[in-house]
Amino acid sequence: MLRVDVSKQLGEFSLQASFASEGRVTGLFGASGAGKTSLINMIAGLLRPDRGTIAIDTETLDDTADRVHVPAHRRRIGYVFQDARLFPHLDVRENLDYGRRMNRLADDAAQRARVTDLLDIGSLLDRRPGQLSGGERQRVALGRALLARPRLLLLDEPLGSLDEERKVEILPYLVRLRDEAGVPMVYVSHDAGEMRRLATQIVMLRRGRVIAFGGAEVLPAA
Amino acid sequence: MFDISPAEWTAIQLSLRVATVATLVATPLGIGVAWLLARRDFWGKPVVDALVYLPLVLPPVVTGYLLLLTFGRRGLVGAWLADHLGIVFAFRWTGAALACGIMSFPLLVRPIRLSIEAVDRRLEQAAGTLGASPWRVFLTITLPLALPGVLAGMVLGFAKAIGEFGATITFVSNIPGETQTISSAIYSLIQTPDGDTAALRLVVVSIVIALAALIASEWFARRALQRVHGN
Numbered sequence: 001m002l003r004v005d006v007s008k009q010l011g012e013f014s015l016q017a018s019f020a021s022e023g024r025v026t027g028l029f030g031a032s033g034a035g036k037t038s039l040i041n042m043i044a045g046l047l048r049p050d051r052g053t054i055a056i057d058t059e060t061l062d063d064t065a066d067r068v069h070v071p072a073h074r075r076r077i078g079y080v081f082q083d084a085r086l087f088p089h090l091d092v093r094e095n096l097d098y099g100r101r102m103n104r105l106a107d108d109a110a111q112r113a114r115v116t117d118l119l120d121i122g123s124l125l126d127r128r129p130g131q132l133s134g135g136e137r138q139r140v141a142l143g144r145a146l147l148a149r150p151r152l153l154l155l156d157e158p159l160g161s162l163d164e165e166r167k168v169e170i171l172p173y174l175v176r177l178r179d180e181a182g183v184p185m186v187y188v189s190h191d192a193g194e195m196r197r198l199a200t201q202i203v204m205l206r207r208g209r210v211i212a213f214g215g216a217e218v219l220p221a222a
Numbered sequence: 223m224f225d226i227s228p229a230e231w232t233a234i235q236l237s238l239r240v241a242t243v244a245t246l247v248a249t250p251l252g253i254g255v256a257w258l259l260a261r262r263d264f265w266g267k268p269v270v271d272a273l274v275y276l277p278l279v280l281p282p283v284v285t286g287y288l289l290l291l292t293f294g295r296r297g298l299v300g301a302w303l304a305d306h307l308g309i310v311f312a313f314r315w316t317g318a319a320l321a322c323g324i325m326s327f328p329l330l331v332r333p334i335r336l337s338i339e340a341v342d343r344r345l346e347q348a349a350g351t352l353g354a355s356p357w358r359v360f361l362t363i364t365l366p367l368a369l370p371g372v373l374a375g376m377v378l379g380f381a382k383a384i385g386e387f388g389a390t391i392t393f394v395s396n397i398p399g400e401t402q403t404i405s406s407a408i409y410s411l412i413q414t415p416d417g418d419t420a421a422l423r424l425v426v427v428s429i430v431i432a433l434a435a436l437i438a439s440e441w442f443a444r445r446a447l448q449r450v451h452g453n
Contacts, residue, residue, distance in 0.1 A: 044351055072350040073359075079351040085344055089366050098362075099352035148352045 002026065002152065002186070006042055006052030006062070015039065015208040018052075021186075025178050027199030028188045029219065034205040036188045040154045043186065044079050045072035056152060073102070078150030078183070082160045084141040086129035092140050093125040099148025115143045118180060119173055135166040139173060146181060153177075153185045159194065174198055192219045226423060232399050233407035234427055240315060240403060241383035244323035245376055248330055252375060256334035257360070277389075278328040286392025289321055293393075317394040318401045322383035325390075330379030337371020338364060370446040377439035384431060404428055 005018040015035040028036045041047040043054060045061065048069055054062040056077075061070045078099075086095050096116070100107070116122045119139045129137060138158055145153055158174070159167045171194070178185065178198060187198055195202060196216050204212035204219075212218040226234075258264070259271060277285050293300040293311040303309040311317035341364050349359045365372070387405040394401040396410060408424050411417035 046347055046350070072347070073353050073355050075351075076353070077351065079348065081344070081348060083344070085342075085348040087345060087349070087363060098349070098354075102349070102353035102355075102358060102362075144352065 001057050002043070002184070003053070003055045004039070004043065006039075006049035006054060008038060008042065008047070008050050010038060013038075013208060017203075017205065017208070017210050019203045019210055019213055021201050021203065023184070023199070023201035025185045025187050025199045025201075027195045027202040028186060028205060029190070029192070029195050029199075029202050030205035031190055033207075034190075035208040036190075036205055037156055039205070040079075040156055040186055040188055043152075044077050044154055045070060045075045076103070076149070076151050078145030078148055078153040080138070080141050080145050080153065080155045080158050082157045084129075084134075084137040084161075086132075086137055086140055086144070088129050090128075091125070092121065092127050092129070092132070095129070095140060095144050096121075096125075096147055099144060103148055105149060111149075112147065115146050115181075118176055119143045133166075134162050135169050138162065138170055142173065142177065146177075146183065150183060153181075153183045154188075155185060156188045157190070159189070159191075171197060195219055226427075227420065229398060230407065230420060230424060230427075233402050233404050233424065236315060236318075236399070236401075237384055237403040237405075238431075240318045240322055241380050243316075243319045244326060244383045245330070245380045247319070248323040248327055248379060249372070249376055252327060252330040252379070253334055253365070253372060256331050256338055256375075257364070259331075260335050260338040274331055275328045277325050282325065282386070282388025283392050285325060286321060286389035289317075289324070289389065289393040293317065293320065311394070313394050313397060313401060315394075315400055318390050318403060319383075321389040321393045322386045325386045326379040326382035329382050330375045333371045333375040333378065334368065335371075337368040337374075340371075341367045370443045373442040373446055374439060377435050377442075381432060381435050384428070384435075 001020065001022050003020040007014070007016040013035070015038050017035070017039055028039060030036050038047060042049050042062070049062055049064060051064050052062070053060065053064070060068050061075055062068060087098065090098065096112070116125075119142055121136070121139050121143055124132060124136055124140065129140070132140065142158070159170055162170065175198065189195055196219060199216070202212070202214060202216065202218050203210055255270070255274060259267070259274070290312070291297055293303070295301065295304060295310070295312050300311060303311070311320050345367070346359050346363055349363045350356075354362060385405060387409065390401070390403065391406050391409070396402050396406040402410070404424050404427065408421050411421035411424070
């Protein structure tokens with residue numbers, strides 16, 4: 001259960017969003033500039049709300065009235081960025097292992113094998129990020145976030161920087177992730193097709209406000 | 223011509239020791255200052271910024287004199303250090319290292335600062351979401367990615383420290399075996415009748431050290447860049 005009730009002023013832009021979602025995949029849907037990325041940056045702890053609360057299940061992550069702000073590195077929330085952001089000085093294996101090391105988790109070979117199989121990245125382990133295609137990079141970024149054992153996974157337009165062919169290549173992995181990985185996700189996109197394919201609940205944003213909440217029926221007709 | 227005398231060897235060894243100690247002590251401090259200037263906004267930042275670069279524009283004799291006033295036996299800090307910790311800088315080789323460290327600090331900090339500024343902050347954010355505390359983000363992401371700049375800064379700082387003359391001679395004088403570096407030895411020799419040959423020998427030695435430092439820095443920088451870009 002993810003509960004968000006926040007407001008934030010960013011220059012001229014004001015964001016005021018409130019929703020509670022129980023879905024396996026919560027879709028944040030809206031045109032660019034609607035405030036989707038600011039919203040998930042707040043969920044991730046990278047951006048502080050001016051006012052409001054953010055909570056997962058019974059744990060409060062942000063509560064401006066009580067001056068609660070859990071820093072990003074203690075939230076256990078995975079984040080897959082549009083631009084992958086793999087660490088260029090580490091190879092794929094070290095990138096995948098990074099979250100486990102930082103969270104001081106025990107080495108779990110079975111989990112590692114499951115994630116590398118799920119994403120078909122077993123053959124890339126010795127490469128550097130500079131030697132990967134855009135689609136491969138995004139799959140490694142997904143694996144890296146998953147192996148940190150997050151309780152929630154944020155995906156900010158993970159297909160946004162890919163061409164059509166690559167999108168078709170990645171989308172099935174995301175569906176598998178939703179059905180097999182068992183981690184609730186927040187999926188940000190401006191693409192109604194992706195939303196239909198993946199999201200179980202949809203939060204529709206326009207100019208910093210939530211204008212609709214519900215199932216696939218709130219999406220504009222294809 | 224190439225028969226280096228024991229006195230000249232002493233000056234060469236002293237120069238190397240002074241510059242090495244100055245660089246090794248100044249580097250962690252320089253990394254910290256560079257990170258603050260590159261990544262943090264705080265009250266008085268322009269003043270810190272100016273102070274770091276001040277030795278670059280101040281006449282070296284002024285810096286040396288200020289050091290003498292501060293760290294001399296009767297200086298504010300110098301007296302306290304001597305009484306409480308038994309550390310003396312005045313007219314010791316450690317004082318030469320202090321002078322060289324301060325004079326080379328701007329050259330050390332600048333490339334480090336630039337390379338930290340060049341590290342993509344979005345990578346640091348990504349590391350945070352993977353559970354890395356700010357300190358571990360610095361150690362595992364920022365510092366390795368800024369390594370070419372750190373090495374460049376160290377080499378520049380070392381080269382400056384080897385060549386430092388004005389502040390050192392003002393602060394710790396020109397005592398053979400204690401504070402007489404290559405530079406001050408050359409200075410003494412060219413004021414001595416028949417000192418030309420010895421001075422020239424030390425000139426050649428300076429050139430060799432400078433060239434070796436430059437070649438080493440090129441090599442390190444290339445290795446570090448390869449590491450960062452991973453090709």
